[in-house]
Amino acid sequence: MTNHETLTESMFIKVFFALIGLTTLTFLQPYFMHQDLSNTIAIQMFIAVIKTFLIGAYYMHLKYEEPLYRWIVLIALITLSIFFIITSFDAIFRNSINDFFT
Secondary structure (H helix, E strand, C coil): CCCCCCCCHHHHHHHHHHHHHHHHHHHHHHHHCCCCHHHHHHHHHHHHHHHHHHHHHHHCCHHHCCHHHHHHHHHHHHHHHHHHHHHHHHHHCCCCCCCCCC
């Protein structure tokens, strides 16, 4: 930590209860908002992304670190996303015949 922010216990408790609230919202969301499966998954993934940012910012202390560490995490997430996209194409077209060599 270059700027030596003071991290109080109350801040961690607030983030903890925010995470508990978001987890409860994730669990109860299908009961309150009757959506089809794709919309439910999209809403729950959005909540999961919010929880990921909270954990990264406060518990991993990325909010108070140098920008270099934020870039390292961002590049790692972009690389992971690229691998997920490549793998999803393989899973989507698994049962189709795509023979380009005939």
